[in-house]
Amino acid sequence: MLKKILVLNTGGTIAMSVDASDDGVKPLDDQAVNKILPFLERYADVTMKNVLNLPSPHITPAIMNQLRQHIEVELSLASYDGVVITHGTDTLEETAYFLDLTLSLSVPIVVTGAMRSSNELGADGPVNLISSVRTAADPDSRNKGVLVVFNDEIHAACHVTKTHTSNVATFQSPQYGPIGTIAKKNVQYHHAPLDREHYAITHADANVPLIKAVAGMEPAWLQFLLEQSIDGLVIEAFGLGNLPPSIIPTLKQLLDKGIPIVLVSRCYNGQVQDVYDYEGGGHQLKKMGIVFSNGLNGQKARLKLIVALQQTRDFAQLQDLFEK
Ligand SMILES: NC(=O)C[C@H](N)C(=O)O
Structure with a gap:
């Protein structure tokens, strides 16, 4: 039949x-x-x-x-x-x-x-x-x-x-x-997909912008985010997960306001890791409380943050969810 x-x-x-x-x-x-x-x-x-x-x-x-x-x-x-x-x-x-x-x-x-x-x-x-x-x-x-x-x-x-x-x-x-x-x-x-995740949600209206790191980023480009009411932010960082030092003070201000920041890579292979310990390097970003994602691209990490925010706004819990 x-x-x-x-x-x-x-x-x-x-x-x-x-x-x-x-x-x-x-x-x-x-x-x-x-x-x-x-x-x-x-x-x-x-x-x-x-x-x-x-x-x-x-x-x-x-x-x-x-x-x-x-x-x-x-x-x-x-x-x-x-x-x-x-x-x-x-x-x-x-x-x-x-x-x-x-x-x-x-x-x-x-x-x-x-x-x-x-x-x-x-x-x-x-x-x-x-x-x-x-x-x-x-x-x-x-x-x-x-x-x-x-x-x-x-x-x-x-x-x-x-x-x-x-x-x-x-x-x-x-x-x-x-x-x-x-x-x-x-x-x-040929093979089975990896473990699945499920988020029981009612709505999907969190305000989560996605920005991409580029060489020579001006801090002023991010200043407007401080004036908006955003619920979270996703950044496509360089390589293993590094950012220009110029934007770090603004990111610290956003984190201090309780806004979770999720980091993904501009590279479409591999995942961000807390390796480099220079200003703006992943090692420092992780210590600041930035959430490292697990190989998702920017647009998907943004959707995951939109749904995950219905479960928690806690940085450590979000880090657990983004490691899955
Ligand atoms: N191939 C497509 O469907 C592209 C079209 N611009 C869309 O996404 O609606």
Whole structure:
């Protein structure tokens, strides 16, 4: 018997078309993804619902949280073997990771999209959606957390990132590689994702900016943060986790105000560590109370801080959570 799969559409290029009049890519046809439905019927008993039609740069953590609630409601009203979410690729890794942190479900949840719009030659939306439905229908996909399926590969939401502006192979997991492959006739897993985390949340409205360290950073660039009411801050530091000395006094002021600061690296491989003991070096940052993250990129560490702040604001407890 065919597995029951729920497909929730949220927008993105998979739902867009090239407008011949001006060559712009836009959401011209709100049925663009629904037109793929007949091709899915061979693989599963699919129910498709259009939840949103947003380009993914318009997605916010509050919308991700609404999507989480939407999925929970849908799964409480009817029984499905898996859920597929279509989404724009620009912030796809963020929504996928947010759902991974906040949903506690054993059914497969797969996020996918397209790099080429629906009426472009070689559009990748239909095949990505077929692969996602096949993945969601596969019993081996259960209990693996949220998965991102793109270009015949299955990635864990916690590791995947968009690596190319236009290539259909844009989604990669730089440190770990894909956890599975979509073969012609079956779905093959190569290894299991690491331990999963779960945060039971009600809202996602913490104000957490993300800033990137650059050579010769001016302290004035960060001064405005002291005047804002922020709940936390994430910094993409250099290399192993080092910052320019010029911004350290401002960071100390933020910490003194009780604002947690999470450090990640600008490098997309490896993780920050408290090694260097010069001014602004990681050794000193850790002693100041800055929380070191565990290899997440900046945009994902920000979402983790947004949800973790509902559990604790204590720097030491946050450090424990970010070591996981
Ligand atoms: N390929 C895409 O989906 C990119 C688009 N700008 C979006 O994220 O909505």
